[in-house]
Amino acid sequence: MTDGLTIPEAIRRIFGVDVATESPLLKNKAMSLERNGLIKSSRTKAVERSSIMIGVDQLTPLHNALVLNAVFSDPKQVKKIFTDRTYRTECAQILKKLFGERDSLLGIALRTDAAFALSEALDSNWDLNDKRLPNPFEQLPQVALGKDLSVLQALLAQASTLAPADSVLLAYLKGDLKRAAELVDACGFPPESEVGLLGHHIKAKLKEAADFDDLLDMLRKS
């Protein structure tokens, strides 16, 4: 009998999420973090197959790693935040620009004071292995978005360096109308503003494209 936890048990204890039913993605991310050495584990010598067990002392780093992973989707990046001070500071700046004045990100509600506190914590000497970071997400994006995490990544990559209005325009010009429409919604521009009008135009184009799809489907059968 060991006194460790399996990764699903650990996630249940930290976030109250049952990965088997709610988020295999979250479990996979946690396992990647164990594989790359950030989370320390031991393998039981069980009879049929060995399980990965982590100690209770790994719960805090795991919590922090998964919260950071919501924004920085590559487990390598997350490990680097723990180990490389300069990189950690850069990421803190990204978080500041990203969360800004927002109270939601792609429809996932943010606790704004926690969002601010998270970027401050990352910027400071906060011990990531010892103290749990403030979690700004009402629900972790890995759970909420599932396999659409790439949408969030794309959004973040844009938002981290561009003003929100630029992100919308960039997506539109690249022909990625869906993302442009999502960005308009996520950033909550007032409808009369220029970007709001652009958003309206984008949605009209998307509707037109959907109607075109329907027309094509109808013609195909005739």
Next chain:
Amino acid sequence: MRKIALISLATLALLPLDAQAKSDPFTNNDSAFLIESCREAVEIYQKRDQQNLLAGIATSMSEALRAGFCIGVVQQHINSSDNCYGTDWLEAASTIAALSVTTRWNTRKRLLQEAVCDD
């Protein structure tokens, strides 16, 4: 007066005088236009199958209009005779799209009879 005449003459001289006028698609002889139109139609349906909304976003008005022309001509041919009943127009359009534009077809009707079905 003479100045105006000279300028007009100069302008006329500069207008491109094509030996071939823009081909009229409604004559029986233009198979190249039909083949190209059917290529557009095939491409639009490829986009449709590739991803939702892609066809609507990535197709220009001209491409769509040409595609429509192909669809109309092919369906008209299929409906014109009992022999052709049941022919799938998109398959027919694909066959046409694969033809070479440099082949000389006598009439569009011959092209349709050989490539689609003989009415």
